[in-house]
């Protein structure tokens with residue numbers, strides 16, 4: 547069986563990664579499985595442990611690093627985030643295309659380990675709109691919003707390291723575009 551593709555999506559906090567993902571994950575023809583990350587961030591009101599993230603303590607996260615259980619990990623605005631290695635390998639070996647939604651440092655680490663990973667960066671139509679969205683979500687305190695917006699400015703400079711850039715103006719259109727990218731690489735892999 548052919549090994550599944552590894553797809554990385556990065557983009558600033560509040561750009562709409564989760565919203566767009568909800569659209570393209572409905573398309574079964576993409577054969578996608580979402581890799582659930584581990585984080586020390588506290589769950590938001592609507593988030594479910596084991597679905598959105600594996601929410602763990604700092605100690606448990608550091609243990610996972612020590613034990614070599616993470617494909618990559620990074621610190622983002624005061625919290626750890628990382629990708630459990632075992633599920634990514636298992637799913638790809640089962641022929642599933644695996645989606646990682648991770649920030650730029652993690653994406654860099656994975657690209658080094660898996661050079662054929664497909665990298666996509668999601669941008670907002672404008673930085674003002676990014677601010678509107680992150681505020682509109684009402685999930686972070688003002689101080690955290692400021693930190694995330696400052697981080698976003700830096701992250702946007704790394705667009706050049708990604709193979710594809712998708713603007714999330716309309717979430718359905720952005721999802722369709724990501725679907726096309728995945729289909730293209732599924733076809734390329736078939737011909738290999």
Ligand SMILES: Nc1nc2c(ncn2[C@@H]2O[C@H](COP(=O)(O)OP(=O)(O)O)[C@@H](O)[C@H]2O)c(=O)[nH]1
Pocket residue numbers: 556557558559560563564583584587618619620622627628629647648649650651652653
């Ligand atoms: N390196 C890395 N980054 C992650 C992982 N999971 C999530 N992230 C990123 O961490 C950042 C913060 O995520 P989160 O707190 O959920 O905020 P959100 O992006 O605004 O929903 C985002 O850029 C995520 O893409 C992971 O496993 N590894």
Ligand SMILES: Nc1ncnc2c1ncn2[C@@H]1O[C@H](COP(=O)(O)OP(=O)(O)O)[C@@H](O)[C@H]1O
Pocket residue numbers: 557558559560561562563564565566679680682683714715716717
């Ligand atoms: N294309 C869009 N136009 C307007 N608002 C959007 C769009 N995409 C997402 N949003 C809104 O922006 C906020 C942040 O989206 P979210 O998916 O949580 O972002 P991320 O996962 O990148 O942090 C949410 O309130 C969401 O409803």
